[in-house]
Amino acid sequence: MGITEKINDLRDIKSWHGEMPVQYLYTYGIAGEKLFRAIKDEKKFLATKCPDCNFVYLPPRIYCQECFTNLENSWREVENKGEVHSFTIVYLDIENKPLDVPEVIALIRIKGTNGGFIHKLGEINPEKVNIGLEVKAVFKEKREGNILDIQYFKPV
Amino acid sequence: MRKAAIVGMGYTVPQTITPQLSYREMIFEAAVKAYENSGIHPKDVQSFICVSEDFLEGVSIFDEYVPDQLGANLKSVHTISADGIFAIISGFLQILTGKFDIVLVEAHSKASNILNPNEVIAFAQDPVYNQPLRLNPHYIAGLEMNRFLYSSGNTREQCAKVVVKNKKNALKNPLSAYPAKIEIEDVLNSALLSDPLRKMDKSQHADAACVFILASEKIAKSITPNPIWIKGAGWCSDDPSLETRNWDEAVYAKLSARQAYKMAGIQNPKQINLAEIDDSYSYKELQHLESMGLCRKGESGLLLEEGYFEHDGSLPVNISGGNLGAGFLFEASGAFKIVELILQLSKEAGCRQVKNASLGLAQVWRGVPTATGAVIILERED
Structure with a gap:
């Protein structure tokens, strides 16, 4: 057993360059549909709240992950304000090349929910961001019903 | 058992x-x-x-x-x-x-x-709520590191010391790809990736x-x-949503360790005398130590500075070099942590041998954007 002849000349290394050209439609489902319709049409955030454990889901879900309670009829509007739960300043793009302008990305804990959004912070000096900073959503004028309808969050 | x-x-x-x-x-x-x-x-x-x-x-x-x-x-x-x-x-x-x-x-x-490994990691994110931002996926570690420093009180310098310790440990491990003798300053001065995460805070594959x-x-x-002998095992998956999970603690690590301790009949984690745990990013080693109860919350950085986790310390951690020193081995990273535990428990670790190694713990995390991990506890035949 074992390999007795090994490649030991770099010029003998060969490979095939392959690619996975796959595409998907990720359907939003009941919860996502409702949230993004509200964002697109009314610039509003909708969440679901579990009547048993009081966990408020944003992004919304139609089931509670703790209690397994059905949340299809437990919707509520929440503010489009929140606070920075954490933030980071991203310097490289997805190909590890330096970004022209570093981006400030935050996990924004939306008021009245146990969740929120991961998004950009705008109209702010990166040095002035801190955990706990109050921010609110800025929406695009032309919205399509997706997460990028939010342009960024800015300080209140 | x-x-x-x-x-x-x-x-x-x-x-x-x-x-x-x-x-x-x-x-x-x-x-x-x-x-x-x-x-x-x-x-x-x-x-x-x-x-x-x-x-x-x-x-x-x-x-x-x-x-x-x-x-x-x-x-x-x-x-x-x-x-x-x-x-x-x-x-x-x-x-x-x-x-x-x-x-x-x-x-x-x-x-x-x-x-393009970043694309693979990025593709693991929620396709509706997170992928569209098209960010370098290590931003998630940047977010987590920032929150960890904020809520635990540990410092960037202490995180950098994890890199120094593990790369130094790897110098004695022939099963490592990135051994090096470096200083804390080398880590703190390395290129910014996703502040506070720097290039050297992150393990390389x-x-x-x-x-x-x-x-x-x-x-x-x-x-x-x-x-x-496999004495205990635990595995746990937390909330897949970045938006609603607990960012102040590695709950998957806490619960999988608890499950493993219980199966192993371990009342006090201090009985563990050797640990190989996930350090995919520098701060993760400190976070995992605290979450698994191998030290108290907020104390990991101080104990690290005092030498508690060094080869001759009370709890040697990542004597193999961990992911930072040995290399991030994706699905094989936990396997090589087990290899190190076995070599140590079998008294075959040569110059890396930890004298009283008898009960070892290996822990792994699936990496960003996951909140899943596992723990296994091994014991030698007496």
């Missing part, structure tokens, strides 16, 4: 690239060694468990390509995702059924084959394959006089 043991293993040396072998040949090399070292023949093995993640191999249904290089053709092959520790746990569970006496477990990484032979209590001693 002594029901299943690891009775043999074989592995290739972690390398940054492996262009001279196909991934199947690399696994074959590890398998040959495992069979030779344990005296087991493929026909003796009743079940094979492999770990794979299709996007890491670049073949959907990758696990179709595992049997032949392991001697598993026309046998029962079971593939799981995540990591080698999960695979060992699956093998352990199969043996506990009483239906299997010898199980082979395999894990590997040929990450050098992936031309490596290739390797690892095969273990597991045996039931009934026959373990007939294969080796020194089986390494």
Whole structure:
């Protein structure tokens, strides 16, 4: 057993360059549909709240992950304000090349929910961001019903 | 409870690239060694468990390509995702059924084959809420590190010291791809990736394959006089949503450790005298130590500075070099943590030998954007 002849000349290394050209439609489902319709049409955030454990889901879900309670009829509007739960300043793009302008990305804990959004912070000096900073959503004028309808969050 | 043991293993040396072998040949090399070292023949093995993640191999249904290089053709092959520790746990569970006496477990990484690994990691994010931002996925570690420093009180310098310790430990480990003697300043001055995360805070990938032979209590001693017993195991998955999970603690690590301690009958984690844990990013080692109760909250950085986790400290951590020193081995990272534990528990760790190593813990995390991990506790035959 074992390999007795090994490649030991770099010029003998060969490979095939392959690619996975796959595409998907990720359907939003009941919860996502409702949230993004509200964002697109009314610039509003909708969440679901579990009547048993009081966990408020944003992004919304139609089931509670703790209690397994059905949340299809437990919707509520929440503010489009929140606070920075954490933030980071991203310097490289997805190909590890330096970004022209570093981006400030935050996990924004939306008021009245146990969740929120991961998004950009705008109209702010990166040095002035801190955990706990109050921010609110800025929406695009032309919205399509997706997460990028939010342009960024800015300080209140 | 002594029901299943690891009775043999074989592995290739972690390398940054492996262009001279196909991934199947690399696994074959590890398998040959495992069979030779344990005296087991493929026909003796009743079940094979492999770990794979299709996007890491670049073949959907990758696990179709595992049997032949392991001697598993026309046998029962079971593939799981995540990591080698999960695979060992699956093998352990199969043996506990009483239906299997010898199980082979395999894990590997040929990450050098992936031309754009960031895309693979980015693709693991929620496609509706997170992927569209098209960010370098390590931003998630940047967010978590910032929150960790804020809520634990540990410092960037202490995180940098984890990198220094682990790369230094790797200098004594032939099974490592990134050993180095560096200073804290080298880490703090390395290029910013996603502030506060810098380039040197993040482990770099490596290739390797690892095969273990597991045996039931009934026959373990007939294969080796020194089986390494699986005393406890735990595995846990937290909220997949970044937006709603707890960012102040590695809850998956806390709960999987708790499950493992309970199974092992360990009342006080201080009984653990050797640990190989996830340090995919520098701060994760400190976060995992605290979450698993191996030290108190907020104390990990201070204890690190006092030498508590060094080779001659009270709890040697990542003597192998961890992911930072040995290389991030994707699904094989947990496997190589187990290799180090076995070498230590078997008193075969040479210049890395920890004197009183008798009860070891290995822990793994699936990496961003996941909140999943596993823990295994191993004990030598006395």
